[in-house]
Amino acid sequence: xxxxxxxxxxxxxxxxxxxxxxxxxxxxxxxxxxxxxxxxxxxxxxxxxxxxxxxxxxxxxxxxxxxxxxxxxxxxxxxxxxxxxxxxxxxxxxxxxxxxxxxxxxxxxxxxx
Amino acid sequence: xxxxxxxxxxxxxxxxxxxxxxxxxxxxxxxxxxxxxxxxxxxxxxxxxxxxxxxxxxxxxxxxxxxxxxxxxxxxxxxxxxxxxxxxxxxxxxxxxxxxxxxxxxxxxxxxxx
Numbered sequence: 159x160x161x162x163x164x165x166x167x168x169x170x171x172x173x174x175x176x177x178x179x180x181x182x183x184x185x186x187x188x189x190x191x192x193x194x195x196x197x198x199x200x201x202x203x204x205x206x207x208x209x210x211x212x213x214x215x216x217x218x219x220x221x222x223x224x225x226x227x228x229x230x231x232x233x234x235x236x237x238x239x240x241x242x243x244x245x246x247x248x249x250x251x252x253x254x255x256x257x258x259x260x261x262x263x264x265x266x267x268x269x270x271x
Numbered sequence: 272x273x274x275x276x277x278x279x280x281x282x283x284x285x286x287x288x289x290x291x292x293x294x295x296x297x298x299x300x301x302x303x304x305x306x307x308x309x310x311x312x313x314x315x316x317x318x319x320x321x322x323x324x325x326x327x328x329x330x331x332x333x334x335x336x337x338x339x340x341x342x343x344x345x346x347x348x349x350x351x352x353x354x355x356x357x358x359x360x361x362x363x364x365x366x367x368x369x370x371x372x373x374x375x376x377x378x379x380x381x382x383x384x385x
Binding site: 200 | 275312313314315316362364373374375376377378379
């Protein structure tokens with residue numbers, strides 16, 4: 159079992175829909191949780207970052223972390239065609255002089271006008 | 272700032288040849304990461320440097336892979352000899368601190384080994 163599991167999709171929604179993207183993880187040591195967005199043939203870019211459990215909102219995007227169930231989510235409200243990209247969740251911990259960052263495989267999202 | 276700069280953008284090489292990928296991190300960032308991305312395995316961390324020193328290379332797949340960071344503004348990832356299964360997109364990323372919660376990725380190098 160991979161440490162971070164993510165449904166690869168693809169996911170196709172109409173413009174204006176609410177999108178829900180999810181990941182599960184198995185390593186309880188993870189402390190930091192991130193969502194990256196990757197457009198075709200580009201590098202990933204950080205979209206949202208949260209520490210421990212809770213919600214974080216940034217415009218149309220909301221990230222949720224539930225450490226008790228090892229579940230992380232990204233919600234996109236009023237989705238736009240420009241949101242079409244691959245979304246990667248990532249989990250990280252640091253300790254003992256090292257650092258571990260693990261990505262999910264990514265979910266490909268298409269927002270249809 | 273121009274962001275993280277990688278070169279070349281595309282590389283096609285024959286099996287057995289040496290391949291060198293290059294990265295220039297964002298000025299002032301003290302951590303640098305090399306990742307490999309494939310459809311099958313997703314994005315995998317190969318190695319990361321902190322203040323030019325390799326901290327964790329446990330993700331490097333084999334001895335054929337090596338990485339160096341001779342100074343704060345340059346890093347290389349070398350594959351010698353290359354094999355078809357090394358075909359992937361290789362990304363370099365940099366951040367202000369080791370816990371790369373705010374890592375900035377380059378555009379990647381698409382490597383094809385035939």
